Amino acid sequence: MNIRPLLTDLQAILGPAHRRTLRIYLAWVITYGVLQGVAAALLVPALRALLSGDLPGAMTWVGVMAVVVAATCVAHYIQAMKGFAVAMVVLTTMHERIGDHLGALPVGWFTNEKVGRLSRIVTTGTVMVGGLFAHLLTPLVAGAATPATIALVTFLFDWRLAVAMLVSAPLLYAIFNWAGRLVGKGDQLSDAAAVTAANRVVEFARHQRTLRAFGRGAEGHRPLDEAITEQHRVGRRAMWLSVPGILAGGFATQLAFTVLIVVGVVLALGGSVDPVALIAVLALAARFTGPLAELSALSGAVRMAHNDVRRIAAVLEEEPLAEPMVPAALPCPGEIELSGVSFGYTPDQPVLRDVSFTVPPRTMTALVGASGSGKTTVTRLIARFWDAGAGTIRVGGADVRHQRTEGLMAQVAMVFQDVYLFDDTLEANIRVGRPTATDEEIREAGRLAGVDEIVARLPHGWTTRVGEGGAALSGGERQRVSIARAIVKDAPIVLLDEATAALDAENERYVREALRTLMTRSTLLVIAHRLQTVVAADQIVVLDNGVVAERGTHPELLAAGDRYAAFWQERNRAKGWRLTASG
Ligand SMILES: Nc1ncnc2c1ncn2[C@@H]1O[C@H](COP(=O)(O)OP(=O)(O)OP(=O)(O)O)[C@@H](O)[C@H]1O
Ligand SMILES: [Mg+2]
Incomplete structure (x- = not known):
């Protein structure tokens, strides 16, 4: 042999x-x-x-x-x-x-x-x-x-x-x-x-x-x-x-x-x-x-x-992500730019086609679209979980492929649609955002994201363990912990995939407040399911089947009377989106 x-x-x-x-x-x-x-x-x-x-x-x-x-x-x-x-x-x-x-x-x-x-x-x-x-x-x-x-x-x-x-x-x-x-x-x-x-x-x-x-x-x-x-x-x-x-x-x-x-x-x-x-x-x-x-x-x-x-x-x-020895300079901190981006998880099934939009620093863009239209995929590409098949994604003004993973991750905080927590205390789970954060900073972030309200209910307060994956908390609560993480991380860019499963009024209030805080210091790209989030955005990008169908502000898109307007009216009728404009 x-x-x-x-x-x-x-x-x-x-x-x-x-x-x-x-x-x-x-x-x-x-x-x-x-x-x-x-x-x-x-x-x-x-x-x-x-x-x-x-x-x-x-x-x-x-x-x-x-x-x-x-x-x-x-x-x-x-x-x-x-x-x-x-x-x-x-x-x-x-x-x-x-x-x-x-x-x-x-x-x-x-x-x-x-x-x-x-x-x-x-x-x-x-x-x-x-x-x-x-x-x-x-x-x-x-x-x-x-x-x-x-x-x-x-x-x-x-x-x-x-x-x-x-x-x-x-x-x-x-x-x-x-x-x-x-x-x-x-x-x-x-x-x-x-x-x-x-x-x-x-x-x-x-x-x-x-x-x-x-x-x-x-x-x-x-x-x-x-x-x-x-x-x-x-x-x-x-x-x-x-x-x-x-x-x-x-x-x-x-x-x-x-x-x-x-x-x-x-x-x-x-x-x-x-x-x-x-x-x-x-x-x-x-x-x-x-x-x-x-x-x-x-x-x-x-x-x-x-x-x-x-x-x-x-x-x-297995092919690792190619990284440059020397990362490119970041001429526009806090900016996200997609130009001509196409991508598919498998070669024969395109998920995104020729997607282009820019999120200027310290503004908020809402990404909306039907389920499966590719919204989460956009955020994954920005964080370089995958490389786009065609087109360029720039974060901070430099192509993500010309940056090192640590450098890219330092710029971006992510709040996922399905949040996974470590089987540790609430405090430790928030500290993941920035291990060097002081206790005060953790508490402050927790307060902004509404985690202190969860803490008050739990038997051991801040030191309560959350169970494997965060099983002891509801989906909305887990997302609040994750938002606190993002606040503590204090990154120039926050990508937030709103949990569809947590559309209760209370959660909504906390998320809105946290967004307000984040908006004052970071660029926000939010995959939005709530009307308030969408209305508050500086720019709305409507994805339809992997293509940017429309782009503009809420009044502009409503006036255009096209897809977004129809979408909005549909949601409105279904009461899926709340219309209490002032909150
Ligand atoms: N890991 C994956 N492998 C293969 N296909 C995937 C993967 N993740 C998503 N897809 C497919 O890509 C398409 C877009 O998915 P994506 O998660 O980006 O949609 P979405 O707009 O975020 O939907 P939702 O609003 O339901 O979260 C879907 O057809 C989905 O089935
Ligand atoms: Mg999604």
Whole structure:
């Protein structure tokens, strides 16, 4: 079986700085394998001398053998130490590089599927790498070097037997390779099924509330059941796939041994090999096929390990966001400008088409449009969760692609449509906005966003924990905490995606007040569902199906009597938007 691809991927994970460590280890394993082969080969002259009654000669050979065996032991020890060292280096660089790399990947990369796979890679991948060197690479490389050495040394004694050995090698190699490929294929199938099942379990757990609300909590969750059944089915299939390979590998090794014996006996009977030498060579044949049998058992494990290493390498190969070494200057702090922006999450489905608008510093723009028209997508592109397919997005006057992530994030505070809070205290959750903020600043931001009103109700006040994701709070309350975060961050630009689920009067009041505060010091781009927000905006951008349909102030757009006016009247009639103009 071919271990080159495995080594190439290992080198890719290690990076240029640590490749030497891997090479030194491999050199020692080869030395160990060759010495082991030489020690075995020395059996032939030793036995020959012994059986022909040459005792002093035999003693000399045994002495040489003892020296080689001692050297083998030393090499074995050194390669084990080197293997341990390289495993440690692989583990630490793997974690460091994955960590660094994830930080540089676009936020859009982190889909549920990817996250499920990632946790599997980082946990089981670690265990795999830990055992890879001692349990796999050493027996594998030595298991190839030893028989090769034996075959070469056999030439010194009898070329025909040596040829028989060398001929059997590629044959065995082909069979092991085939067996390994079957096992590797089974492993790939079962890995995919395991990832799907794991994702379904997470989904099942996370959506318990929804499922129960629809009376589906206790009885099975069909996608989960299906995924688990599929996993079992694939598991069985993977097992059956590996059986013929293992059988064939073992059989082929036995066959090679038998062929060597038959060749030897035929030669001896023909009188061209003396029987004494034959015994010695047969002993050698046993030492030749032994490591090969081990190789056959390992061929499947190599494929599996390679699959694991490949998955890690694949994460590292994901294209990170390109960032300049030196960030561009920001000529217009607080300004957002989209020009000719087109984008789709998948290439065949455009979500935004030729979107252009500017939000001047310290003004407020309201983004309105039907559900799915691409409003949230616009804010994601501004924060560079994804890169636009065409067009340019400038934040602070510079193309977002010419800025560094820290620089861009320092300019922008985001309040998401669905706010995720950390399972920590309210105070800590607000402090996420600016870790250096003083307690007073946190409280003041909390007051402005109406968090103090939540605090008054909670048993432990500011130090109440909010539960995983903020489960102890309502959607509107979570968004208020998130707005407090944005206030504390005091960024030049605030992107706010109003929660549709929190249209109660009280929440509305707090959000309005917080907006008023934010307006005095930041540029605001608000995805608005409330009339007051829209009316207060300096500019309204109407998105329709990914296209800017209209742009202007509220009176202008009403006067235009077009889409916005219709939209507005519709909402008005449905009482979805409140019309208490003064609030
Ligand atoms: N992560 C994603 N992957 C693929 N498609 C997506 C993703 N997020 C959104 N979309 C699709 O892009 C389109 C625009 O979505 P977007 O979330 O920007 O709409 P929206 O205007 O914010 O809607 P809403 O008012 O309901 O929040 C929708 O068709 C949506 O299905
Ligand atoms: Mg949205």
